[in-house]
Amino acid sequence: MKPEENIRIGISIGDLNGIGAEIVLKTFEDSRMLDFCTPVIFASTKTIAFFKSHFNYQVTFQSINNLNQVVHGKVNIFNCWNEQVKIEFGKEDTKIGEYAFKSLQAATKALKNNEIDALVTAPINKFNIQSKQFKFPGHTDYLAKELEGESLMFMITSNLRVGLLTDHVPVSEISNHITPELIKQKINTVYASLVKDFKIQKPKIAVLGINPHTGDNGVIGKEDDDILRPTLREIKEEGKLVYGPYAADSFFGSNNYKNFDAIIATYHDQGLIPFKTLSFGQGVNFTAGLSKVRTSPDHGTAYEIAGTGKADENSFKEAVFSAIEIYKNRRDYQELTANPLKKVARTDRR
Incomplete structure (x- = not known):
């Protein structure tokens, strides 16, 4: 069992022209978050470097090309693409939708393969992400298909x-x-x-x-x-x-x-x-x-304030904490179910 502080939280970056990357970086600019989890952002080093520079955030990150390279105590960027992406804040762009899907697809694959422990998804644009591979009303239906279960x-x-x-x-x-x-x-x-x-x-x-x-x-x-x-x-x-x-x-x-x-x-x-x-x-x-844990903030891409630095990261931060807590609760439940005597012992101590 991994130490609690090493719970690996995968993050799909969402729509790059929205506020997703901003709230992700704002959340992990607070280095204390690394005491609770090890974040793995599915995007690219070049793209995240653009946002870091644009918002002047003080975030140190580790670039990786293989999930075996994840470094605990660091913000990890898993490279899903290598090219430079043109970011136009607030613009609805089908090309940006393709990158949102690349990130989600890679993060979901990692979740299925137990290379991350839980997934937190930044907001997507439900229109521009549509393609031959993504014909769903949103994250929930896509993940239900990929991860099985009654979502x-x-x-x-x-x-x-x-x-x-x-x-x-x-x-x-x-x-x-x-x-x-x-x-x-x-x-x-x-x-x-x-x-x-x-x-x-x-x-x-x-x-x-x-x-x-x-x-x-x-x-x-x-x-x-x-x-x-x-x-x-x-x-x-x-x-x-x-x-x-x-x-x-x-x-x-x-x-x-x-x-x-x-x-x-x-x-x-x-x-x-x-x-x-x-x-x-x-x-x-x-x-x-679902068979795996997935959370997200309670808002959308917020194109109207994208790029301004005004986005509130609290809901995303709560999504990270909720993913950690639910993951731990499920782990405890599975342990107690597998060992009923342990459950009885705990009940007797109350």
Whole structure:
């Protein structure tokens, strides 16, 4: 087992014309971060040197061409390309999208091969990254294909966790996607993640309704009565502490969310608007349900401020800390599962 400070955090650089490289370098300009992990940035030495010079950041990095060359206690740059890249801050550019994919592809391969321990992804532009190799709505779907498992977008902070039944789905198609099978799959994914990734032994989960006022007994839609409620009853009969559906409009304002370990929203904006309102700049996007750990900040490329030095790195820094914590929690869970006597011994000492 590696010492905790040597946990290898791979970082895909994201869209180079956005704020990704800026928040990555701002995070590791603080050398104390190297006490918690060993970062491996998937980009190129030339490209990172450009950003370091542009922003005048004091970051010392190690250039490597093989992941066996990773140096602990240093910021490592794994060279995914060698040519000089033309950076035009704030510009949407398909060529830049190709470099974002090169970085993500190399980082994902390293994750699959256990050459890094967890992955933190800087923001991509979901349009300009599209290609024959990348035909996905975003990171989550790509990583679900590469890493296997039932992926789920799980937005997390220290006191709030919001999962989604549907994520990057057009509003007009949401109700067509919500089935008993999907509801069970997503709730089981959240439940398993809370147990092994967050060390919550008996999680309490709230589920938000599909329609306004959860349908008002069918007056504003029948999906809550016909699909959601019966499925939640079945899940509760299995012994899981699952509650709802709750009317989404009052759930967060009433602070009811504080009574649960996680909340499951039925669609993207229903969950992410309150989440980002309550925690913007501190939130983390975690992909639950995969065989490996992946996190990212809770924002996008922010073209409007790219290159100005104004980007806030806190969400990215939180994504790094969350990746480290979840990786360690999973490792502990696997050890306890493999050695139940160890778990009993720990319980007896309480």
